[in-house]
Amino acid sequence: MKLSHVAALTFASIAEAASVPDTMRAAAVDRGGDAETLSIHQLPVRKPDAGEVLIAVNAAGVGVWQAKYRPRDSQETHFPVILGSDGAGTIAALGTGVSGFKVGDQVYGTNGAFYAEYVTIRAEDVAHVPRGISQTEAAILGISGLSALQGIDDVLNLKAGEKLIIHGAAGAVGTLAVQFAKLRGAKVLATVSDDAGAALVSRLGADVVINGRTGDIVAAARLFAPGGVDAVLGLAGGDVLERCIDALRHDGRGRVAYLYGMDPIPRPRFGIRMSLYSFIAGRDEFERLNKAVAAAKLQVPIAAEYSLADAAEAHKRLEAGHLLGKIVIRVR
Numbered sequence: 001m002k003l004s005h006v007a008a009l010t011f012a013s014i015a016e017a018a019s020v021p022d023t024m025r026a027a028a029v030d031r032g033g034d035a036e037t038l039s040i041h042q043l044p045v046r047k048p049d050a051g052e053v054l055i056a057v058n059a060a061g062v063g064v065w066q067a068k069y070r071p072r073d074s075q076e077t078h079f080p081v082i083l084g085s086d087g088a089g090t091i092a093a094l095g096t097g098v099s100g101f102k103v104g105d106q107v108y109g110t111n112g113a114f115y116a117e118y119v120t121i122r123a124e125d126v127a128h129v130p131r132g133i134s135q136t137e138a139a140i141l142g143i144s145g146l147s148a149l150q151g152i153d154d155v156l157n158l159k160a161g162e163k164l165i166i167h168g169a170a171g172a173v174g175t176l177a178v179q180f181a182k183l184r185g186a187k188v189l190a191t192v193s194d195d196a197g198a199a200l201v202s203r204l205g206a207d208v209v210i211n212g213r214t215g216d217i218v219a220a221a222r223l224f225a226p227g228g229v230d231a232v233l234g235l236a237g238g239d240v241l242e243r244c245i246d247a248l249r250h251d252g253r254g255r256v257a258y259l260y261g262m263d264p265i266p267r268p269r270f271g272i273r274m275s276l277y278s279f280i281a282g283r284d285e286f287e288r289l290n291k292a293v294a295a296a297k298l299q300v301p302i303a304a305e306y307s308l309a310d311a312a313e314a315h316k317r318l319e320a321g322h323l324l325g326k327i328v329i330r331v332r
Contacts, residue, residue, distance in 0.1 A: 020045055020054065020092050026116035027311035027329070028080035035315035040308065041080050046120045048095035053123050055107060059139035060087035060114035062306075062314050062327035063172070065261050083311075084329070086142035087114030088135045091126075098123045100283075108138035110146070110281045115311055117331055127286030130293045137300035140172065140326040145289050145298075146279035147259060148176035152184060155257040155277045156231045160185025163225040165244045168235030169206060170197030172326035173259065175301045177233055178204045183296040189224045191217065191240060193322060200324050204299060212240040221247035234258035234266060241266055248272055301325030 024045050029037045048054045063085055088108035091101050101107065101123065109126035112119040129138040151173075152158050164181050168174050169190035181188050182205040190206035192198045198209045210220045217240060221229060228249030234241045234256060241258075245266055248254030252271050260278040268274055292298070303323040306314040308331050318327055 020056075020118065024117035025308060026080075026082045026113075027084075027308050028082045028115070030079050035312045035319065038083065038312040038315060041082075043080065043082070043116070045118045048093055048098075048120050050096045051098060051123055052095040052120050053091050053098060053101060053107075053126055054093040054095075054118060054120050055087075055089040055109070055112075055126070056092040057087050057089040057114055057117060057119055057331045058135045059089075059331055060084040060329045061140035061143065061172075062318055062329060063143060064318060082113035082116050084112070084114030084116070084119075086110045086140065086144075087112065087119065087331075088129060088138035088141075089119075089331070092118065095123075101126070101128075106135060106138075108135075108142050110142040110279075114139075115308065115329060115331075117308075124283055125281045127283075127290060130290040132297065133293060133300065136302065136305070136328055136330070139328055140302065141176075141289075141293070141300055142281070143279055144172040144326055145176055145293065146281060146285060147173045149180050149289055149292050150279055150285070151233050151257045151259070151277065152177055152180045152186075155275050156233065156255055158184050158186050158231060161187075162230040163187045163189070165189045165191065165221065165229050165232045165247065166206075166235065167191045167212065167232065167241050167244045169201045169209075170194075170324050171235055172303075172323070174233075174235050175201065175204055175325055176298065177235075178206050179296045179298055180292055181233075183292060187224070189221065189229070191244065197322075197324055200301060204301075217243040218247065225249075228254060230254065232256045234262065237262045237264045237266065245269065245272070303327050305330055 023042050026041050026043045028041045091105045106129040107126045111125045112121035164186050170192045188206045189208040190201040191212040208224050232244050255273040257275050303325040305328045
């Protein structure tokens with residue numbers, strides 16, 4: 001009976017994997033340039049190699065870096081290029097040597113090309129969708145969630161009772177960082193750029209919210225932390241971030257974390273630890289993220305949803321800025 005059950009599962013997995021088509025729809029670029037170069041292509045579905053999984057993509061995240069760094073024409077770029085660095089879907093096939101997943105599992109991941117009906121990526125860059133999170137929300141959780149949690153825990157080493165400024169708190173990483181900081185017992189001063197952002201981050205738990213464009217950051221920070229704030233998480237560059245950093249304590253214990261790709265980067269200060277960082281994926285990192293998601297009862301704000309065919313419009317919206325959360329491309 002046990003052998004029959006195992007055989008049935010094996011045959012079911014083979015049958016499901018065998019239903020994967022040879023080609024797929026994908027939003028890709030044929031040349032470097034603006035958002036208009038992003039269009040629908042019919043491309044081959046690549047089978048998973050050893051250590052890889054094939055995912056039938058449900059939705060993909062649209063990160064701010066994708067508008068900045070669409071591929072440019074060069075000898076090193078082989079067009080067409082499928083975009084999309086994170087997303088979520090269902091496992092359609094497994095490469096040899098993969099453990100911990102089975103065909104039909106709902107997963108999310110990073111480091112792939114998710115603007116497509118199927119993506120093949122390393123199993124270590126994939127995790128099960130955590131309980132309480134939809135696949136649409138999971139599509140934008142990977143990079144933003146890891147960036148937020150690792151910034152709070154690993155780079156800033158934030159402790160309960162410490163006071164933190166999150167600059168750019170209404171964006172994809174910021175909205176999650178507010179919740180993870182509160183999970184760790186910190187006090188949060190959040191900067192935003194409009195009233196809608198202020199309402200959102202207040203609802204997510206920020207203790208103090210200020211409009212960085214119109215408010216007095218220095219005065220707000222003095223009231224928030226008379227002796228200086230302990231840390232700053234910089235998610236947007238410019239003069240407002242510089243004023244946030246000026247609000248740090250001056251006893252050598254103040255620290256700043258800012259994400260790779262920021263422009264302009266903040267100027268260095270004597271006696272302040274300033275750390276440029278980027279997210280790190282991996283089985284252990286995803287496990288830690290999923291635990292934090294559950295503990296925080298995380299809310300994942302979605303700024304807007306677009307179809308795969310409207311990927312170019314999603315990029316135009318991205319370039320317009322002032323997003324509350326992150327844009328999603330619905331593939332299925």
